[in-house]
Amino acid sequence: MSGLQNTAHELRDEVNLLDKQHDATARMVQSLDQQLVAITDEVATTTSDLAKSEREAAIRREVLQRRLVEIYKRGPLYSAEVLFSAQSVGQLVARYKYLHLLALRDKGLVKRLDELHEKIEAQHGQLVRLQSSVVENRSEKEKEAARLDDLEKLQTQNLQRVQEDTRRTKARLAELEKSETRLNNFIASFEAERRRAGSRSAANLAASSIRTTDIGRLDWPVNGAFLYRFGRQVNPNNTTTRWNGVGITAAVGTAVKAVSAGTVAYAGPMGTYGNTVILEHGGGDYSVYGSLARIDVRKGARVIKGQALGTVGVSDPALGPHLHFEIRRGGPAVDPAEWLRAAR
Known part of the structure; x- marks a missing residue:
């Protein structure tokens, strides 16, 4: 973009x-x-x-x-x-x-x-x-x-x-909005299913592995600089883009790691997000890892903090190689930069 x-x-x-x-x-x-x-x-x-x-x-x-x-x-x-x-x-x-x-x-x-x-x-x-x-x-x-x-x-x-x-920019924005809607619907559907399962078994409503004490302390999923930031951005042609996450630049093939333990809720292509992995951390919290060249985990697998999920790729030539990273707290997206450690 x-x-x-x-x-x-x-x-x-x-x-x-x-x-x-x-x-x-x-x-x-x-x-x-x-x-x-x-x-x-x-x-x-x-x-x-x-x-x-x-x-x-x-x-x-x-x-x-x-x-x-x-x-x-x-x-x-x-x-x-x-x-x-x-x-x-x-x-x-x-x-x-x-x-x-x-x-x-x-x-x-x-x-x-x-x-x-x-x-x-x-x-x-x-x-x-x-x-x-x-x-x-x-x-x-x-x-x-x-x-x-x-x-x-x-x-x-x-x-x-x-x-x-x-x-082309407007078409790209429409594609982004469509992919975002698909991601939101997937997480909402997955969360609704999790809650229905939880109503039958309290074990399925385990607390999130991402806690408020983790603000500013989570390891980066990949080392790099911000390509774009969370939030609304006005483009030069007066169109508006709202990023629900951050873009982190990194070389193609760099390992992408889980910021916290969780279960793989989704692993596969997700429109303009490219190859995407969604981790469910419990308590309605999720982390999203997009623009992957390769996916190394399967849906339903349990992963630990720091485990490799895949590698950095290029989902959009205009953006170059990077990782698209989101954190969802109870469904809505929050600014991931506030949860990551200060850049070294």
């Missing part, structure tokens, strides 16, 4: 991790979409600015070309002729100012063309980079979208695995 619980827990953790990865990837794809929109807008703006700069540069070049043609046609002495042909000082000053402004205009035109050339070159470079960013963005988006698709498939597969594991 612990194996099924651990598997369910691990699968749930895996599904949660996949959910987080899915959300992160979905956010990444959304972010890439937003970046692509922003880059596309910037490409459009840069393309528009580049077209404007190129149109302005074309106009400026045409103007400059006309000025160069005019200067060439007039010759290198045109400026001197204009100045020397002035008929007064005022006319000379006016013509000088005109020629100076014309030179400044030509100089500004050349400077503006240089600026436009640099701007066009920079815009061309930016446009190339933006177009490269668009390609990279689309490529990265395709990768993330493929990864998102893979994660969604994994989510579906793991959800199916969790559902199947939950179904």
Whole structure:
């Protein structure tokens, strides 16, 4: 059962991790979409600015070309002729100012063309980079979208695995409940028969070999550590298991010994308990030894304290080799850990 619980827990953790990865990837794809929109807008703006700069540069070049043609046609002495042909000082000053402004205009035109050339070159470079960013963005988006698709498939597969594991766990719990009911009915039937026999003969109502003074003093039926404890346990998938005994881990083949003298009330298979021996100790007290690989006693046999009843086996691969041990006092199960000696 612990194996099924651990598997369910691990699968749930895996599904949660996949959910987080899915959300992160979905956010990444959304972010890439937003970046692509922003880059596309910037490409459009840069393309528009580049077209404007190129149109302005074309106009400026045409103007400059006309000025160069005019200067060439007039010759290198045109400026001197204009100045020397002035008929007064005022006319000379006016013509000088005109020629100076014309030179400044030509100089500004050349400077503006240089600026436009640099701007066009920079815009061309930016446009190339933006177009490269668009390609990279689309490529990265395709990768993330493929990864998102893979994660969604994994989510579906793991959800199916969790559902199947939950179904198996519930089925296993149903089997445990069924076997427990069978064990309870057997002990109740055996106890009723014992009491009926006792009504005919007082000898059949002997006191139990397990006494209250044995609390915390009984030898362990097998040396090992607790695999599971007595009582109610909530599983990772929110199902509930109630153990009427304890599980004690031990190697396959380890001898299992009686904790007290008694009579073998049952020796054989018992559903999910596997091979099981039930000892009747008198006074309505019983001890149960389940998950045995081999049974070395027969029904009706008298056994003494410490006598080997069988060997440890594996009744459930999910639990591994262990002994399932119960103590029944007057019918109901009690916590065996309270009756065993403190672990050495």
